[in-house]
Amino acid sequence: MSEKIEALKAEISAAKAKTQDELEAYRLKFISRKSVLGDLFADIKNIAPEERKAYGQSVNEVKQLAEEKFKELIAGLESSDSGGKSSAPVDLTLPPNINLGTVHPLTYIHNRIVEIFQKIGFNVADGPEIEDDFHNFTALNFPENHPAREMQDTFFIESNPDIALRTHTSSVQIRVMENQKPPFRTLAPGRVFRNEAISARAHCFFHQVEGFFVDKNVGLVDLKQTLYYFAKELFGQDTKVRFRPSYFPFTEPSAEMDISCNICKGEGCNVCKYSGWVEILGSGMIDPNVLENCGIDSEEYTGFAFGMGIERIAMLKFQVNDLRLYSENDVRFLNQFKHLS
Numbered sequence: 001m002s003e004k005i006e007a008l009k010a011e012i013s014a015a016k017a018k019t020q021d022e023l024e025a026y027r028l029k030f031i032s033r034k035s036v037l038g039d040l041f042a043d044i045k046n047i048a049p050e051e052r053k054a055y056g057q058s059v060n061e062v063k064q065l066a067e068e069k070f071k072e073l074i075a076g077l078e079s080s081d082s083g084g085k086s087s088a089p090v091d092l093t094l095p096p097n098i099n100l101g102t103v104h105p106l107t108y109i110h111n112r113i114v115e116i117f118q119k120i121g122f123n124v125a126d127g128p129e130i131e132d133d134f135h136n137f138t139a140l141n142f143p144e145n146h147p148a149r150e151m152q153d154t155f156f157i158e159s160n161p162d163i164a165l166r167t168h169t170s171s172v173q174i175r176v177m178e179n180q181k182p183p184f185r186t187l188a189p190g191r192v193f194r195n196e197a198i199s200a201r202a203h204c205f206f207h208q209v210e211g212f213f214v215d216k217n218v219g220l221v222d223l224k225q226t227l228y229y230f231a232k233e234l235f236g237q238d239t240k241v242r243f244r245p246s247y248f249p250f251t252e253p254s255a256e257m258d259i260s261c262n263i264c265k266g267e268g269c270n271v272c273k274y275s276g277w278v279e280i281l282g283s284g285m286i287d288p289n290v291l292e293n294c295g296i297d298s299e300e301y302t303g304f305a306f307g308m309g310i311e312r313i314a315m316l317k318f319q320v321n322d323l324r325l326y327s328e329n330d331v332r333f334l335n336q337f338k339h340l341s
Ligand SMILES: [Zn+2]
Pocket: 261, 262, 263, 264, 265, 266, 267, 268, 269, 270, 271, 272, 273, 274, 276, 277
């Protein structure tokens, strides 16, 4: 009998488990209820009474050995599963290695713009990205077949050309003016779509912020002062501003606004094409036709509107020279904005 026990001990000590199957085979043979040890315990009734105590002790030794070996085999298998790394104890006092991610640069600029205008009483409005012709063009003074419609290459729906992906967030201005009563001091940020070939300088979608202010006695001086305040808040108090006459169907008069180049401080660099100025937004006094289209008396109310591209502002602020980077989800790009969060 003791020979059988010694043989079992030797077998247990030499056991190896390189796979889960081998581990299971070991468990069945030495650990489970139907293991060889069960047979040994059952044999106890065949042992002479005076030898039973010693026998029981040696069977228990085998059982203990089998269990210890089993733990050892499990540990060995786990460490080889994790690429053979040593099972060194984990130091729980070390700081956790968690990559928290960052605010997207466009989200950051969007939030900054909203914050700046909220300080002077603007609220934020939202509207649909799928628009009808009236809200995207007609109400904004783009007459049928007017060349102005060709200024913006539009994604129309083939089966229903009255439906399009909005080309600007000015459509939100119409929706707000239709449904609410003046005065308005509203900001409409959102995604817009143009049928453009994708390149470093153009994309088929980008983000705009449109803003408008309608009340009694709103004049050009309010427009200039509001945008001047905005440019200084966003680009720094030493920022200079200039307006250049321009044309938009929905404003009259219209103007593009430039700021002094924030990179070279007006000295001239390749971003400002050595002019010292960079264009950041379009603006103007809302055309009376647009107010009338929304049921607002243009004799009583006047207003101004402005619109800017969030990507464009972010490009100037962070000196990003390729528009495509914003939507590629490349963490090497996004990680550079960690300081913003
Ligand atoms: Zn410059």
